[in-house]
Amino acid sequence: MTKKEETTKTTYQLPIGPIHPALKEPVMFEFEIDGERIVDADVILGDIHRAIEWAGMRRNPIQIIYLAERICGICSISHPIAFIRAVENACDIGSPERAEYLRVIQAELERICSHMLWAGVAAHEIGFDSVLFLTWQMREKALDLTEYLTGNRITKGVMTIGGIRRDITKDQIPKINETLNYFKDNFEKLRHVFLDDKTFQLRSQGVGILTKEDALKLCAVGPTTRASGIKKDVRVDQPYFAYGDLDIDYITPDILTGEVNGDVYDRIIVRLLEVKQSIGLIEQCIDKMPEGDLVSEPKIPKLLAQIKKTKAEGIGRHEAPRGECVHYVKFNGDSEHPYTWKVRASTYANILPWIPMLKGEQIADIPIVAASTDPCMSCTNRVAIVDNDNHKKYELDKEQLHQLSVEKTRRLMR
């Protein structure tokens, strides 16, 4: 009697990236595929390192604000905010109350722009391009308002150490209200398209699930973690600027649906609700904003002299549209250039959650699941190691990397 022969089933590997038509930015995925189903996923970063921190260490903090703006075009207020908070923290600089409110207005306006942009991209990723144009048509109004208030559409250049560079005058308020009302009037339209439409529901419900446990374990941040039901938001947890005076709470999907699934659909809900929340916050700021100065130290050379004398380190945190963004600076007391500048962009914390989200999904869902954390690769890349002799990339193993980190920390502690 012969033993029945067994069929050996194998999986195959599917690399996507670093440059791929479906990806907006260079990142490398390696998938283990069984048929159409993803068995395992891996993410490889480091293809778009721009040495921004290194460049920053050769500039003074006023110059770095504009460099920080260029870490990410969409978070061009969030990175400067985190950076100036770090510098203010290190050098003990305060800012006038009016500036605190104006900073909140700018930050929330950026959140509206960013979430609208994301909603359009999400629609595009599931192949629903008419919705992309609908959302971006609305986003245009937010960009027009940004241009009206700051003079630029994308890199706003309004933040400064110890205050803000542009005021919002009384005659600018009608235009702000007009734009906010436009958003409020059209919000229902947007909600209806994104949440009631059959196409969206089929592509996003039950797809790319991140459980609450995984989100906690992997330290996800921003809307990604809130969509999994975790109440985490720097604006509420440790209020800064004027956020402490405003009526603000965590946005989780159960506010609207009564349940938390942690899928792509929930992430859409969270972002849409946050657009609404941001509109409310801007309105509150306009109502409550006191009169007063814009900057605590109008003389920039004096400010730089103060920074030059400082020997301290500081940390700045801000809830960017994608989640918490952290900057660290250290001044040595002998130069106005920071001795170190370290950036932890929000996407960095949202990379690992991709893996549980993608496991078990179909190949066709990769774009929408990957896009659902609103990733921003350029902000995230920190290290690229190139062997100068044979121009090859090489990797460091865990021990070497740990050793290098220990050495760097010691150097900084000196």
Next chain:
Amino acid sequence: MRFSMILPVFKQMFKKPWTNKFPAKYQPSSTTKFLTDVEAGKAKLILPIETPEGFRGKITYDKEACIGCNLCIKVCPCGAIEAKPKEKKIKIYLSRCCFCSQCNDICPKDCLKMSNEFLLADTDPYSKDLIVE
């Protein structure tokens, strides 16, 4: 409605496009020739959308008022400003400028301003239009 986009898309087909067709309805094959035609009155220029107040465009420089303190060079994030030590004046390379207007803020004599001129594209980064001095 299950398929919510059908109606808006159909409506859109009958709406006037939002895009402002600057400089002409159809992109001319040679912009230079088109501009000479406009000057001669042979073609009509569609004007660009107006810039809002406080727009950050090409920098204007009041050379007489400048005292050559070089503070603007100290804060410029792009290294776009060059000192002219002999004359005690400065020179701005707009092709490197990121229009942050930090130099405007720090100038003690208020001699730098931002105009609303934004048509600065050029094939030569060192052309006369892109150097302010």
